[in-house]
Amino acid sequence: MxxxxxxxxxxxxxLRELMVISYIVLGNNAVxxxxxxxxxxxxxxxxxxxxxxxxxxxxxAKEIRHLFPRPQNTISRAVSLLEARGFIVQNxxxxxxREKRLxxxxxxxxVLADLIEVSRQRQEELLGPLSTEERAVFFELARKIATGPDxxxxxxxxx
Amino acid sequence: MxxxxxxxxxxxxxLRELMVISYIVLGNNAVxxxxxxxxxxxxxxxxxxxxxxxxxxxxxAKEIRHLFPRPQNTISRAVSLLEARGFIVQNxxxxxxREKRLxxxxxxxxVLADLIEVSRQRQEELLGPLSTEERAVFFELARKIATGPDxxxxxxxxx
DNA sequence: GCCATTTCAATCCAAATGGATCAATGTCGC
DNA sequence: GCGACATTGATCCATTTGGATTGAAATGGC
Numbered sequence: 001m002x003x004x005x006x007x008x009x010x011x012x013x014x015l016r017e018l019m020v021i022s023y024i025v026l027g028n029n030a031v032x033x034x035x036x037x038x039x040x041x042x043x044x045x046x047x048x049x050x051x052x053x054x055x056x057x058x059x060x061a062k063e064i065r066h067l068f069p070r071p072q073n074t075i076s077r078a079v080s081l082l083e084a085r086g087f088i089v090q091n092x093x094x095x096x097x098r099e100k101r102l103x104x105x106x107x108x109x110x111v112l113a114d115l116i117e118v119s120r121q122r123q124e125e126l127l128g129p130l131s132t133e134e135r136a137v138f139f140e141l142a143r144k145i146a147t148g149p150d151x152x153x154x155x156x157x158x159x
Numbered sequence: 160m161x162x163x164x165x166x167x168x169x170x171x172x173x174l175r176e177l178m179v180i181s182y183i184v185l186g187n188n189a190v191x192x193x194x195x196x197x198x199x200x201x202x203x204x205x206x207x208x209x210x211x212x213x214x215x216x217x218x219x220a221k222e223i224r225h226l227f228p229r230p231q232n233t234i235s236r237a238v239s240l241l242e243a244r245g246f247i248v249q250n251x252x253x254x255x256x257r258e259k260r261l262x263x264x265x266x267x268x269x270v271l272a273d274l275i276e277v278s279r280q281r282q283e284e285l286l287g288p289l290s291t292e293e294r295a296v297f298f299e300l301a302r303k304i305a306t307g308p309d310x311x312x313x314x315x316x317x318x
Numbered sequence: 319g320c321c322a323t324t325t326c327a328a329t330c331c332a333a334a335t336g337g338a339t340c341a342a343t344g345t346c347g348c
Numbered sequence: 349g350c351g352a353c354a355t356t357g358a359t360c361c362a363t364t365t366g367g368a369t370t371g372a373a374a375t376g377g378c
Contacts, residue, residue: 003225035316066162129307148288157194
């Protein structure tokens with residue numbers, strides 16, 4: 001059976017919304033993750049962290065998790081990598097000796113600019129099939145889902 | 160800074176669409192993957208494969224990749240696991256000795272019914288913030304993105 | 319028909335992942 | 349101000365991941 005036919009059937013089932021989201025993300029990751037790892041020698045979570053640090057100078061590691069919900073040790077390692085590359089510095093917090101305030105360096109901001117530019121282009125490509133209005137609607141609906149109460153903690157899948 | 164404030168800022172940047180999609184998926188995966196691994200002792204890709212096999216009896220391993228774009232060895236392992244559990248059988252193809260036609264067993268169909276039900280409930284929860292109309296619009300736009308020409312192969316991120 | 323090339327799926331193995339634990343620091347009850 | 353508990357971030361280590369290779373089978377060129 002052709003790929004199109006297979007997809008059509010899957011996207012007609014009860015789980016269509018989960019399926020289509022999963023498909024977009026798996027497909028896009030295959031392209032994006034590989035490219036970023038090759039070009040920037042950096043796992044995706046490292047550049048996500050750099051993005052967060054640049055946007056919010058002085059952010060703490062645990063706050064990055066609010067933006068990119070990944071395991072804690074993943075963030076910890078990403079931050080170590082960014083420091084080792086000279087893209088950020090970790091300043092011990094004045095008010096709490098456990099915390100480190102993370103700040104991007106000039107080198108970090110510079111590499112991030114390239115990352116953002118290629119990501120923006122990729123975003124345009126990905127959203128190419130949508131008109132400007134559709135794109136705005138899509139974002140607004142996705143934002144509703146993202147900020148809904150049950151995204152991070154589920155009643156039906158409670159552990 | 161509060162989690163809400165952080166998100167609001169990220170969702171206002173140039174990469175807002177990528178950010179919101181990534182946030183939904185990372186957040187949902189943290190919940191879903193863990194639950195399914197605990198309850199069904201099965202990685203997500205195994206139940207995805209089972210879903211595909213049940214929907215398309217006789218499907219070949221490589222075709223599953225058209226539905227769930229994951230590395231080839233991942234599918235191969237998932238199929239082995241499903242066979243070891245007695246959830247599918249692999250019938251050598253008549254027309255091509257390399258291929259195996261995959262078919263779900265009764266046990267496979269039974270466990271899949273539970274998986275589908277809990278996933279459907281999770282889907283309702285996740286999409287709770289949307290009205291019925293919004294949900295239909297969201298799906299239609301996501302489907303457009305998913306079936307667009309540049310999802311699986313990128314010009315700006317070509318490797 | 320024979321050999322080179324392609325395709326399907328399994329396997330190898332270095333690297334990444336993430337749950338669990340740990341050490342250091344802070345907070346709270348009294 | 350002392351002991352119990354909580355929180356931050358680093359590290360440990362068994363498991364998983366995925367790019368690369370392999371082996372087996374099919375296809376194509378001649």
